Every structure is written in structure tokens, then in C-alpha cells.
Amino acid sequence: MSNTLKRPIRVLVAKVGLDGHDRGAKVIATSLRDAGMEVIYTGLRQTPEMVVNTALQEDVDAIGISILSGAHMTVFPKIMDVMKEKGLNNVLLTGGGIIPEKDMLQLKEKGVGTLFAPGTTMATIVSYIQNWVTEHRNF
Template identity: 75%
Template sequence: MVNPLKRPLRVLVAKVGLDGHDRGAKVIAAALRDAGMEVIYTGLRQTPEMVVSAALQEDVDAIGISILSGAHMTVFPRIISLMKEKGMDDVLLTGGGIIPDTDMQALQQLGVGKLFPPGTHTQEIANYISGWVAEHRNF
């Protein structure tokens, strides 16, 4: 996917809540870097407020949340709500982890982008982010 911006895509990768398993998030962060994106990894135990604040400060094009704790129906709605409050309508909120299909659909109806289950090829994730940014942040 061609990047329409005159700079690398900026993606914030975060682990929210008490979920202490971050190997997947680090793999995704490395894969996105390999795809030419600039990645800001916030580390473990972030709050939704911390994630949105960091995303604003870093002027990111996308936020990727890795979640394995089962708190996805709390975390994603809170982040999307904070993003709307801050006028971040042109920033993608995506992510992945252990999220049932029915919950993925409900979250997408709230405005969350595509969510990826474990085992998704990293190139698919990079292509999705690039395509979304090309369509929504072409400035």
C-alpha cells in the first residue's frame, strides 16, 4: 500500500489494563516498523486516558491495542469515547487479541476499526493500517 503522507505512518501500540502479556504487542510493533511505520510502544498497564493522551502528543495516525485480558468491551469503548471527545475522528483505533467475533462486531459498530485474532499475518495488519490511513488521513 502506498503511503499518501510525506512522512512515515505513526502508530501507537499499547497494552491497557492489568494484562501483563506483551509479546504479541512487541511482535506487531516490530512488524509495523519493518513495514516502514514509526511505532510508539507505550508498554504495559496503560489506562485508556494515558493511551489517548500519548496518541495526541505523538500525533499518531493509528492506535493499536493488544488485549488478552477479556476487558475489551470496557477498554475499546472507553478509548473510542475519549478519542471522540478529543476530536480524533481521523485516527484509526484498531487492535487484536482474544476477542470473540460477536464482540468484534459490536466494537466495530461503535467505531473501532478491524480487530485481529491471534495468528493473523503481520503483513495483513500493516496493509490494513496503511489502507485506512490512505483513505482517512489524506492531507
């Protein structure tokens, strides 16, 4: 499914906390750009509040969090809480990294979108974001 919006899909890619490994986030950002999306990359060491504030300022359709630190069970719920506080109820929160499958399932139950493990194809991630945005943000 392709983007039916009359504008490019806007995605914020962020690294939260002290996780200093950003190669994967940069690869994702480049792949999303290559797929025609507008990508805002926040860089390293963001707080959940900083991520959500940037998402608001940039009017994004999706937030993608890259996490390798093991703090995913803290980071994603905190971002969800701040998103709710700020009224970002129709923005996708997705991401990927080193996240055990059981944790991915628990986060999905809390409202986080699909999370992607290492080795997921870029086409899968691009397609997921395009489909989600087309279904939920077609306004």
C-alpha cells in the first residue's frame, strides 16, 4: 500500500537515554528517506519529553525509537505517557533494537506499535509505517 496523503509521511527517529549506538537509527532514517518519507533525526541522548515535544513541533505521523540499552520497558511506556499528556493520540509509536519477543508483546498490549528486531528488512518497516499512516492518519 502506498501513501495516499497529499504530502510525504513525516517520521521522527530518536535515540532515548544513554544508549550511544546510533548506526542502526541512521540506517533506518536513510531508508525511510529513500522511500519518500520526511525524516527528522533527533540524535543521541534524548529524553521522552524531548522526543514528544519534537514530534509535536514537527507534526509527525510516526515516532521510531531505536533502543539497544535494555531500557525498552521503561522508555516506551514513558513516551506513551507523555504522548497521551500532550494529546498525540493518533501518532504511531514504533521502534526496534534488542528487545526480547515477550517484551515486544507486552509493549504492544500497552499501545506501542510493532517493534522490529535486528535483521528485519527495510521494506517491512517502510510498508508497516506506510500502511499504519494510511489507515490512521488519512486526513
